[in-house]
Amino acid sequence: MTANHFDRVDGVHVCDITDPDDVRLDNFRDLNSIDRRPDLPSGKGLVIAEGVLVVQRMLASPFTPLAFLGTDRRLTELAADLAGNPAPYYRASAEVMAAAVGFHLNRGVLAAARRIPERSIEQVAEHARTIAVLEGVNDHENLGSxxxxxxxxxxxxxxxxSGCADPLYRRAxxxxxxxxLLVPYARAADWPADLNTLRQMGFRLLAMTPAPGATTLPAAMTATHGERVAILVGAEGPGLSHAALKASDQRVRIPMSRGTDSLNVxxxxxxxxxxxxxx
Amino acid sequence: MTANHFDRVDGVHVCDITDPDDVRLDNFRDLNSIDRRPDLPSGKGLVIAEGVLVVQRMLASPFTPLAFLGTDRRLTELAADLAGNPAPYYRASAEVMAAAVGFHLNRGVLAAARRIPERSIEQVAEHARTIAVLEGVNDHENLGSxxxxxxxxxxxxxxxxSGCADPLYRRAxxxxxxxxLLVPYARAADWPADLNTLRQMGFRLLAMTPAPGATTLPAAMTATHGERVAILVGAEGPGLSHAALKASDQRVRIPMSRGTDSLNVxxxxxxxxxxxxxx
Structure with a gap:
């Protein structure tokens, strides 16, 4: 097999790659590099899906894969999902993948897509009944969760x-x-003033806080049952900023037994x- | 300052350490080593607390620190907690700590304690109203959470x-x-037969499962309101084993909108x- 081998396997456009320096792998190169990774918003600005399930979700999302990189085994697992997809599947050994990506990839398959234009708050809120509003959630794992x-x-x-991590970073x-890739999101351009947009659309703004004087969660949600609701959550530790709390309609707390640090955001x-x- | 400098600072027994190979640091050495870390149950079997808050929690727990290792800054933060504590505080630079521990330690302070004898199911359940029962939770972060x-x-x-990770590993x-270190735990010696111990103590055994035929969570908890309850949770992916489900009293599901993979354990x-x- 040469680096230019190209075949159609069960309707998938398969290219075998044996050289980790092959330029066709550039969209997947150095995924752990702080300043070169292809999913840096300020760089190539791609979105990388990792693993069979996440690749399947990307295929069901508004993000259109440019290419896939994976082992033969993952190709078999994804064959039905990829049939007819025009993007190439770069088939490589785990070793070639590791050399290009920069680490051993347990999940065995990646997809790379271009980012899509971000939606406005009005667009994502238009048909929404419940919205989560995040402030200062700068940890990719928390954001992904x-x-x-x-x-x-x-x-x-x-x-x-303000202050949130990139939801389209591979780890998130x-x-x-x-x-x-599937739950619509938007960014406030003017924070927290843009909360008024949600309020004007009829959302009740409920700010989560450990403050003892706040309404309990069951009481707050029962009271707003028939309304549109936006749930504001702040970063672990500092919580919501004073400005965000002030801009909300109600402060809401989770009844807890042993101290306010006892739940992750x-x-x-x-x-x-x-x-x-x-x- | 020599390696043998020893001082009492605000009632804390402080020893300055400048040589990362100092044997007094052995209880903190190579914390990331798979086969040498001092908190391996099959090795030294210590418990390592990391960071000011966790060290404070260890001081409030049944685990008695043998020693502390930390920077001068963390000593200042912990001075009130450590006053009168007989265990030495090995004060070192971040560089000396990193060389001994094997990586740079953001949290700046560690405590090492011996493990204590584990309690029986009867002991931890005696005064309990609600118990969590875990099967196959082999991920330290999930276990810690x-x-x-x-x-x-x-x-x-x-x-x-069966199949759970070590709750006393540093990362957990x-x-x-x-x-x-604070919530009492016990291990089943005979699984799932030991669930009978809980049943005989009056606990209703509620098994969490995504199965569509299960009772919903609010209905199950309302129905068992006045009773003692054990909540059984299985590993992400496989969930509870057939044997554990069979040994439980009721199957309970969380009402979810978009597929059963959508919640972490x-x-x-x-x-x-x-x-x-x-x-």
């Missing part, structure tokens, strides 16, 4: 206030199980989403 | 079935925010704990 929880617990969209997408968000869906 | 969630959401004890303790556990505390 919040998307996963949003998808599982009936949250229709996510809005980013992976931890989200691909839901970062994604877990606290999950409880709020759950209680909202329950009510 | 479950302890953190248990502490925050009124779960009194944890019981391990860190992710638990130290609650792995620690998050699913948190929702069950929350609903239990809520009811």
């Amino acid at each position: 919040i998307f996963r929880n949003a998808a599982g617990l009936d949250v229709d969209a996510v809005v980013f206030g 997408v992976r931890v989200s199980m691909g839901h970062a 994604a877990t606290a968000a999950a409880l709020a989403f759950y209680e909202r869906a329950r009510a | 479950i302890f953190r969630n248990a502490a925050g959401l009124d779960v009194d004890a944890v019981v391990f079935g 303790v860190r992710v638990s925010m130290g609650h792995a 620690a998050t699913a556990a948190a929702l069950a704990f929350y609903e239990r505390a809520r009811a």
Whole structure:
């Protein structure tokens, strides 16, 4: 097999790659590099899906893969999903992949897509009943978990206030199980003033806080049962900023037994989403 | 300052260490080594607390520190907690610590304690109203998160079935925010037969599962409101084994919107704990 071998396997455009320096792998190169990784928003700005399930979710999302890179085994697993897809599947050994990507990839398959134009708050909120609004969530794993929880617990969209990490970074997408590609999100251009957009659209702005004087979660969600609701969550540690708390309609707390550090931000968000869906 | 400098600072027994090979650091050496780390149960079997908060939690726990290793800055932060403590505080630079520990330690302070004899299921269940029972939770971060969630959401004890990771490994303790040292736990010697011990003590055994025919979480927790409850949670992916499901009293599901993969095991556990505390 040469580096230019090209074949159609079960309707998939398969190219065998044996040289890790092959330029066709550039969209997958140095994925752990802080300043060269292809999914840097300021660089190539790609989105990388990792693993069979996340690649499948990308195929179901508005992101259109430019190419796939994976082992023969993953090609077999994805064959039905990829049939008829015009993007090439670069088939390589685990060793060639590791040399190009920069580390051994347990999940055995990647897809690279271009980013799509981001939506506005009005667009993602238009048909939403429940929205999560995040401020200062700068950890990719927490951000990914919040998307996963949003998808599982009936949250229709996510809005980013200031200080949040990139939801389309590979690790966030992976931890989200691909839901970062599926749950619509928008960024506030003017924070927290843009919360008024949600309020004007009829959303009640519920700010999650450990403050003892806040309304309890069950009471708050029961009271807003028939309304549109935006759930505001701040970073672990500092929580929501004073400005964001002030711009919200109500402060809401999770009843907790042993101190306020005892829930991670994604877990606290999950409880709020759950209680909202329950009510 | 020599390697043997010894001083009492605000009632703390402080020893300055400048040589990373100093044998007094052996309890903190090579923390990332798969086969030499001092918190390997089959090796030295220590418990390592990492960071100011977790060290404080260890001081409040049944684990008695043998020694501390940290920077001067962390000594200042912990001075009030350490006053009168007989264990030495090995004060070192970040560089000396990194050389001994094997990596740069952001949190700047460690404590090492001996493990304590493990308790029996009867002991941890005796005064408990709610227990979490885990099967196959072999990921240290998930395990740590479950302890953190248990502490925050009124779960009194944890019981391990088969296939669980070591709750006293440094990373599990860190992710638990130290609650792995505080929430009592026990191991089943005979799994799942030991579930009968809990049943005989009056616990209703509720098995979390994504199976569509299961009772919903709110209904299950409302129905068992006045009873003692054990919440069984299985590993992400496979879930509880057939044997564990069969040995339980009731199957319980979290109502979810977009597929059963959409919650992490620690998050699913948190929702069950929350609903239990809520009811």
